[in-house]
Amino acid sequence: ESRARYQHSRAHRVEKTAFDLGHAVHGMVLGTGLDLVRVDAEEWRTNAVKEKVAAIRAAGGVPLKPSQYDTATAMAGKVKSHPDAGRLFAGGRPEVSLIWDDVQTGVRCRGRLDYVHEAAGVVVDLKTARSADPREFARTAANLGYDVQAVHYLDGLSQAGGTASRFLHVLVETEAPHLVSVVELDVDYLAIGRAKTRAAIDLYARCVERDAWPGYPAGITRIAPPRWHSAPDLIEEYAS
Numbered sequence: 001e002s003r004a005r006y007q008h009s010r011a012h013r014v015e016k017t018a019f020d021l022g023h024a025v026h027g028m029v030l031g032t033g034l035d036l037v038r039v040d041a042e043e044w045r046t047n048a049v050k051e052k053v054a055a056i057r058a059a060g061g062v063p064l065k066p067s068q069y070d071t072a073t074a075m076a077g078k079v080k081s082h083p084d085a086g087r088l089f090a091g092g093r094p095e096v097s098l099i100w101d102d103v104q105t106g107v108r109c110r111g112r113l114d115y116v117h118e119a120a121g122v123v124v125d126l127k128t129a130r131s132a133d134p135r136e137f138a139r140t141a142a143n144l145g146y147d148v149q150a151v152h153y154l155d156g157l158s159q160a161g162g163t164a165s166r167f168l169h170v171l172v173e174t175e176a177p178h179l180v181s182v183v184e185l186d187v188d189y190l191a192i193g194r195a196k197t198r199a200a201i202d203l204y205a206r207c208v209e210r211d212a213w214p215g216y217p218a219g220i221t222r223i224a225p226p227r228w229h230s231a232p233d234l235i236e237e238y239a240s
Contacts, residue, residue: 003207004215021072021174022128023062028076029126030094030114035061038069071174075128078178085170085180088124092117100159105205111153121165123153132171132181141169147185147193148200155197 027033037056041049042065056063064072080086096113115124129140141147150167157164167190169183185193207213 002215003203003213007207007213020062020064021068024064024068024072025075025079025128025172026114026126027062028072029079029089032095035059036069036072037061037063039063039065042066074176075172075174075178078180079126079170079172082170082180082182084182085172088117088122088168088170088182089115089126092122092124098153098156098160100156102201102205103159105201107201107205107208109152109156109201111156113153113157116157116162116164118162118164121163123150123157123164123167124170125149125153125167126170126172128174129171130174132173132179134171134181134183137169137171137181137183141185141189145193145196147189148197149193150185151190151193151197155194 023034024036027036039049039053039056044050044053044065053063079089093116094114096116098109098111098113100109101107102109113123114126116122117124127146129137131137131140146169150169154164154167166184169185171181171183173179
């Protein structure tokens with residue numbers, strides 16, 4: 001959203017409980033990650049349960065309600081039994097960490113790949129999603145910057161001495177029946193991601209050099225309506 005918000009988030013990191021389900025599914029599919037602890041209470045309102053949950057988090061674990069644990073187990077099972085996704089999480093290396101210096105700016109970069117098939121040159125990324133419909137993910141990837149993630153990790157793997165030419169996303173839905181799909185961003189999508197990644201690293205380098213992390217522009221910013229908010233469309237909608 002802004003350079004100021006980014007800098008603030010680095011100094012005030014907050015773990016969101018909304019990510020617990022995703023962490024659990026990753027751990028179950030990849031066989032690595034945080035310690036998953038099933039808490040035998042669906043409501044976490046009593047002091048005793050709250051203290052237990054806090055202790056689990058303090059120890060680096062992920063506390064899960066019974067319903068969350070069961071959902072994560074079902075989701076992981078769907079991924080493993082899927083004819084395409086299941087094979088992608090076998091025969092490679094899980095949770096591969098990367099650290100490298102950008103060749104143009106010297107900025108230290110990092111990444112953590114869910115799964116890598118080094119011989120085949122394939123990186124696999126597991127995503128929990130509301131919808132695993134590839135058409136829906138085309139929009140989701142743009143909104144959440146998954147094109148940047150793909151390019152950043154592929155470039156990082158290359159600069160760290162590895163080789164990979166393909167980045168695949170395995171999607172699994174959070175609601176039953178937990179449908180699964182495998183998607184790959186095309187060359188045009190990756191080209192956009194590469195341009196955005198280059199701009200982001202360059203911008204970060206300038207901020208570090210100047211020690212300046214501005215927020216939104218000062219003064220009054222005049223804004224125009226988005227394309228979908230056009231007057232003829234609204235008139236037709238309200239007239240019908």
